[in-house]
Amino acid sequence: MSVASSTSLASQLSDADKAGRRLTSASLSEPATPADAFAVQHETLSLNGWLTGGYKVAIRPDGSSVSAPMAHITHASESGTAGFERPAVDALEVEICFVLGKDLPAPGTTPYTRETLLDHVAGIYSGVEFLGHRLDDGSKSPALLFLADRLGNAGYVRGEELPAKLIEPGQSYPLTITVNGDTVFEGPGKHPNDDPVAAFLLFANTLTDTVAKGRIITTGSLCGAIPTPPRAAIAISGFTTLAVTAISTREG
Numbered sequence: 001m002s003v004a005s006s007t008s009l010a011s012q013l014s015d016a017d018k019a020g021r022r023l024t025s026a027s028l029s030e031p032a033t034p035a036d037a038f039a040v041q042h043e044t045l046s047l048n049g050w051l052t053g054g055y056k057v058a059i060r061p062d063g064s065s066v067s068a069p070m071a072h073i074t075h076a077s078e079s080g081t082a083g084f085e086r087p088a089v090d091a092l093e094v095e096i097c098f099v100l101g102k103d104l105p106a107p108g109t110t111p112y113t114r115e116t117l118l119d120h121v122a123g124i125y126s127g128v129e130f131l132g133h134r135l136d137d138g139s140k141s142p143a144l145l146f147l148a149d150r151l152g153n154a155g156y157v158r159g160e161e162l163p164a165k166l167i168e169p170g171q172s173y174p175l176t177i178t179v180n181g182d183t184v185f186e187g188p189g190k191h192p193n194d195d196p197v198a199a200f201l202l203f204a205n206t207l208t209d210t211v212a213k214g215r216i217i218t219t220g221s222l223c224g225a226i227p228t229p230p231r232a233a234i235a236i237s238g239f240t241t242l243a244v245t246a247i248s249t250r251e252g
Contacts, residue, residue: 006031006036006040006043007043008029009028009029009031009040009148010043010046010047012028013040013044014044014047014048016134017044017134018048018087020086020132020248020250021088022133022134022135023135023136025135025136025137025141025145028135031145031147032144034066034144034147036144037148041068041147041148041150042069045071050071050072052069052071052215053072053156054069054070054097054156054215054216055067055203055216056068056070056151056153056156056219057199057200057217057219058151058199058219059193059199065199065202065203065205065206066147066151067151068147068151068153069150070129070150070155070156070216071155072086072154072156073155073157074155074156075157076158076159076160076242080159080242080243081242081243082159082243082245083245084128084155084157084244084247085247086248087248087249088133088248089132089154089230089246089248090130090133090138090152090248091130092128092130092226092228092232092234092246093128093222093226094126094128094175094177094189095127095129096126096162096166096191096219097124097125097126097156097158097217097219098121098123098124098125098200098216098217098218098219099121099122099125099215099216100120100122100211100212100213100214100216100217101121101123103120103210103211103212104120104204104207104210104211105207105210106207106208106210107204112201112204112205114201117200118197124161124162124163124164125158125159125160126158126159126160126162126239127158127216127218128159128234128242128244129153129156129218130154130155130228130246131152131154132153132154133152134149135149135152138152139151139152156216158216159240159242160240160241162239162240166196167195167196169194169195169197172189172190173190173222174188174238175187175189175222175223175237176236176237177226178234178235179229179233180231180232181233184226185223185226189222189223190222191219191222192220193219193220198219199219200217200219203217228246228248230247231246231248232244232246232247
């Protein structure tokens with residue numbers, strides 16, 4: 001993918017983001033490689049002057065790492081409330097995230113272990129990722145286009161600090177989610193990798209650049225993606241307590 005094509009796609013995704021609209025995937029130039037898609041991600045942030053506040057990371061079915069930079073990160077208040085507003089807010093995911101307490105450099109010749117990786121973490125928190133797709137088929141769009149679209153990320157709300165025992169593998173998480181008073185999820189939440197650290201560790205061991213202190217790393221939804229209406233009063237209880245008012249301004 002040429003530099004011009006990368007910039008063009010980033011500009012199209014950026015414009016769609018700001019307008020809260022979706023693009024037809026078939027009309028776009030799909031990146032040729034994951035490296036091209038990553039370049040579009042960062043170009044999109046650069047075009048808007050958005051800072052990278054963190055990364056959402058996952059493990060592909062083939063076992064490789066996939067990630068996207070996150071902008072528009074906010075923190076819940078001490079009372080556990082927050083507001084989130086973007087042109088497009090399509091869905092929510094309740095997650096567990098890590099906040100880096102010191103810079104996380106590329107691993108060099110010595111891979112990170114679970115222990116050495118977590119030594120870089122200042123705290124473990126609950127969180128809500130919001131999705132705002134810029135592509136007509138969302139996560140079902142062509143894989144490299146979806147990757148270029150920052151895996152559909154619209155932003156993130158960091159919740160309360162959690163005890164370290166909650167990142168031990170094989171757990172389920174008591175979780176109830178209501179939206180505008182209606183229960184949309186009730187039951188044990190499960191991490192898609194059965195271990196909140198697994199995708200973080202893979203991501204760290206494939207780094208080529210340092211991730212700065214203070215950045216958030218989030219590794220997967222405990223409840224899947226739950227669609228949200230344009231104005232959503234979200235109440236989360238169970239392993240964490242959090243209330244978020246989310247607004248999609250394109251409906252205004």
